[in-house]
Amino acid sequence: MxxxxxxxxxxxxxxxxxxxxxxxxxxxxxxxxxxxxxxxxxxxxxxxxxxxxxxxxxxxxxxxxxxxxxxxxxxxxxxxxxxxxxxxxxxxxxxxxxxxxxxxxxxxxxxxxxxxxxxxxxxxxxxxxxxxxxxxxxxxxxxxxxxxxxxxxxxxxxxxxxxxxxxxxxxxxxxxxxxxxxxxxxxxxxxxxxxxxxxxxxxEKEVVDELSKRKQHSKKFGEPLLEVEKLTGKKINNVSFKVRSGEILGLAGLLGSGRTEILRAICGLDNNISGNIKVDGKKYNIKSLQDALRLGIILVPEDRRNEGIIPGMSVMANLSLTALANIFPNGIIKFKTEHHIASKNIQELNIQPCDPYKLVGKLSGGNQQKVVIGRCLNHNPKILLLDEPTQGIDIGAKAELHALFRTLAEKGMAIIIVSSELPELVSIADNVLVLYEGQVRAFLSGADIEEKKILYYATGGFESESGARGL
Structure with a gap:
C-alpha cells in the first residue's frame, strides 16, 4: 500500500x-x-x-x-x-x-x-x-x-x-x-x-478518513440544469431523472446496468438512443461531444488510458487541450498562457510530480486521472459527468477530489458521478439513482443512502411506491 x-x-x-x-x-x-x-x-x-x-x-x-x-x-x-x-x-x-x-x-x-x-x-x-x-x-x-x-x-x-x-x-x-x-x-x-x-x-500521526464522514443532506439546490426523459438505448430502458444546480447525483448499479451508457448518451457519444435531454429546460439533440461541450457538458471517462489522456504528450499539453481557444488564437501557441494554465491545475489538484513537461504517460494512475479532471475543468463546464473518477486513486488523493467536487457543486455546478465503490457514493452523493439491468430501480436521498440499500436495489430488489418520489 x-x-x-x-x-x-x-x-x-x-x-x-x-x-x-x-x-x-x-x-x-x-x-x-x-x-x-x-x-x-x-x-x-x-x-x-x-x-x-x-x-x-x-x-x-x-x-x-x-x-x-x-x-x-x-x-x-x-x-x-x-x-x-x-x-x-x-x-x-x-x-x-x-x-x-x-x-x-x-x-x-x-x-x-x-x-x-x-x-x-x-x-x-x-x-x-x-x-x-x-x-x-x-x-x-x-x-x-x-x-x-x-x-x-x-x-x-x-x-x-x-x-x-x-x-x-x-x-x-x-x-x-x-x-x-x-x-x-x-x-x-x-x-x-x-x-x-x-x-x-x-x-501523519492523526488522519481523518474523509470517506468515513457522513455528510449532512440539508443542501438547497437550484433549478434543474439537466433533465433526462425516457432515455432508451442498447443497455438502458426508459431512464428518467434530473440534476439541479449544486447537486451531486450518484449513479449506482452492477457492471452492465447501464451507468456508463447513460453518461455516454448525455454527452453525444452514443447516438442510437431515444428519449429527451434538456439543458436549462430546453430540449436539445446532442449528437456529438462538440454538441455537448457547447452546452457546457463534459465527461471524465472511465478508461483514462485510452479515452482520457494522450500518454506521449506532456502534462501541460494534456491539461491545455480544452483551452486551445485561449492559447492558440491566431495559429501561434501562447506558451506563457499554456504554462500558466498547467501550473495552476498542477497546484490546485496536487498533481505529482509538479513538472508540467513530464510525459503524462509516466505518471501514476491517480495523477493521470487528476490531469484528465483538470483538463475537463478548464472548459468551465456547468454539467460535469464523472465515470469512476477515483478509480485506482489512493485515499489521500480521493479525499482531495471529493473536496473539489463538493466545492464545484457549491459554486452551482451539476455533477453526475458513476462509482462502483458504494462508500464513495454514500460519502459524496446528495441523491443516488440505482440501476438494475438498464432500468431505474430506486431513488435514494438523505439518510436512505446506505450501502446495504444501494446493493439491495442494484441486485434486483424492488422499492416501495414512495421511493419513486425523485423521478
Missing part, C-alpha cells in the same frame, strides 16, 4: 521484468535471480495483472488467454483446445462469457477479469495484482476474492496492490507500506487498523 507515486507499481514492474533495477537483489526460493525481461519473469513463474489493461482488443478471449502460449496441432493452432480450456477457466472464475467473444466488445470490468484469467492460466507461482478490482462491481470483487482464496490454498503467492482498505483487510495476511519510493513498514494485518495504515502511508 501507499499513496499515488509511492513506487508500488514501479516496484512490481521490476519484479515482472518490465523495468530493470539500477541496483539491488531479487531472490526466488532462496536463490538469487536476474529478471531482465517479461519473458524471464514468466519463465520463473511470475505473472502480473497490470493496472492499465494489456489485453489485445482485436483478439477473442481464448486468444488473449493463450497469447504467446498457443496450443497447436501440428503446425496449426488448436483453437478447439484453447476454447475448451478458456471456457473451463472462465467457469472457474464464475464468468458467463463465450471464449470466442472479441475483447473489444467487453466492458472494462470484463476485460479486467480476462486479465486475471490469463494470469491464472499461466500456472504462475507468484501473481502480482495491481489494482485488480478498480473496474469490478462488488459481486465480481467477491468472485475474485474467492479465486484468491483458492490460489492461496494451492500454494500460489499473491502480491496485491490496492488503495481500498476493505479489500486489504479482507484478503491480506501482511501489509507492506511504501512512501516516497521507500519501505515504511511491514505489518501483520491482524495487528493494525485502517487509521494506522493511512498514517504510515501519508506520514
Amino acid at each position: 501507499g499513496e499515488n507515486g509511492a513506487g508500488k507499481t514501479t516496484l512490481m514492474k521490476i519484479l515482472a521484468g518490465v523495468y530493470r533495477p539500477e541496483k539491488g537483489t531479487i531472490y526466488l526460493n532462496g536463490q538469487k535471480v536476474q529478471i531482465n525481461s517479461r519473458k524471464r519473469a514468466q519463465e520463473l513463474g511470475i505473472a502480473m495483472i497490470f493496472q492499465e489493461l494489456s489485453v489485445l482488443p482485436n483478439l477473442d478471449i481464448a486468444g488473449n488467454l493463450f497469447l504467446a502460449r498457443e496450443k497447436k496441432k501440428g503446425i496449426l493452432l488448436d483453437n478447439k483446445q484453447m476454447e475448451d480450456e478458456a471456457r473451463s477457466i472462465l467457469e472457474y472464475l464464475g464468468l458467463k462469457l463465450n471464449p470466442k467473444t472479441i475483447v473489444e466488445n467487453l466492458s472494462v470490468g470484463e476485460r479486467q477479469l480476462v486479465e486475471i484469467a490469463r494470469a491464472i492460466t499461466s500456472n504462475a507461482k507468484i501473481i502480482v495484482m495491481d489494482e485488480p478490482t478498480s473496474a469490478l462491481t462488488q459481486d465480481e470483487q467477491e468472485k475474485l476474492f474467492g479465486v484468491i482464496d483458492k490460489l492461496k490454498k494451492q500454494g500460489t503467492a499473491i502480491i496485491y496492490v490496492s488503495h481500498r482498505m476493505d479489500e486489504i483487510f479482507r484478503i491480506a495476511d501482511r501489509i507492506t507500506i511504501l512512501r516516497d519510493g521507500k519501505k515504511v513498514n511491514t505489518v501483520l494485518t491482524r495487528d493494525v487498523n485502517k487509521k494506522e495504515i493511512i498514517s504510515m502511508m501519508i506520514g
Whole structure:
C-alpha cells in the first residue's frame, strides 16, 4: 500500500521484468535471480495483472488467454483446445462469457477479469495484482476474492496492490507500506487498523478518513440544469431523472446496468438512443461531444488510458487541450498562457510530480486521472459527468477530489458521478439513482443512502411506491 507515486507499481514492474533495477537483489526460493525481461519473469513463474489493461482488443478471449502460449496441432493452432480450456477457466472464475467473444466488445470490468484469467492460466507461482478490482462491481470483487482464496490454498503467492482498505483487510495476511519510493513498514494485518495504515502511508500521526464522514443532506439546490426523459438505448430502458444546480447525483448499479451508457448518451457519444435531454429546460439533440461541450457538458471517462489522456504528450499539453481557444488564437501557441494554465491545475489538484513537461504517460494512475479532471475543468463546464473518477486513486488523493467536487457543486455546478465503490457514493452523493439491468430501480436521498440499500436495489430488489418520489 501507499499513496499515488509511492513506487508500488514501479516496484512490481521490476519484479515482472518490465523495468530493470539500477541496483539491488531479487531472490526466488532462496536463490538469487536476474529478471531482465517479461519473458524471464514468466519463465520463473511470475505473472502480473497490470493496472492499465494489456489485453489485445482485436483478439477473442481464448486468444488473449493463450497469447504467446498457443496450443497447436501440428503446425496449426488448436483453437478447439484453447476454447475448451478458456471456457473451463472462465467457469472457474464464475464468468458467463463465450471464449470466442472479441475483447473489444467487453466492458472494462470484463476485460479486467480476462486479465486475471490469463494470469491464472499461466500456472504462475507468484501473481502480482495491481489494482485488480478498480473496474469490478462488488459481486465480481467477491468472485475474485474467492479465486484468491483458492490460489492461496494451492500454494500460489499473491502480491496485491490496492488503495481500498476493505479489500486489504479482507484478503491480506501482511501489509507492506511504501512512501516516497521507500519501505515504511511491514505489518501483520491482524495487528493494525485502517487509521494506522493511512498514517504510515501519508506520514501523519492523526488522519481523518474523509470517506468515513457522513455528510449532512440539508443542501438547497437550484433549478434543474439537466433533465433526462425516457432515455432508451442498447443497455438502458426508459431512464428518467434530473440534476439541479449544486447537486451531486450518484449513479449506482452492477457492471452492465447501464451507468456508463447513460453518461455516454448525455454527452453525444452514443447516438442510437431515444428519449429527451434538456439543458436549462430546453430540449436539445446532442449528437456529438462538440454538441455537448457547447452546452457546457463534459465527461471524465472511465478508461483514462485510452479515452482520457494522450500518454506521449506532456502534462501541460494534456491539461491545455480544452483551452486551445485561449492559447492558440491566431495559429501561434501562447506558451506563457499554456504554462500558466498547467501550473495552476498542477497546484490546485496536487498533481505529482509538479513538472508540467513530464510525459503524462509516466505518471501514476491517480495523477493521470487528476490531469484528465483538470483538463475537463478548464472548459468551465456547468454539467460535469464523472465515470469512476477515483478509480485506482489512493485515499489521500480521493479525499482531495471529493473536496473539489463538493466545492464545484457549491459554486452551482451539476455533477453526475458513476462509482462502483458504494462508500464513495454514500460519502459524496446528495441523491443516488440505482440501476438494475438498464432500468431505474430506486431513488435514494438523505439518510436512505446506505450501502446495504444501494446493493439491495442494484441486485434486483424492488422499492416501495414512495421511493419513486425523485423521478
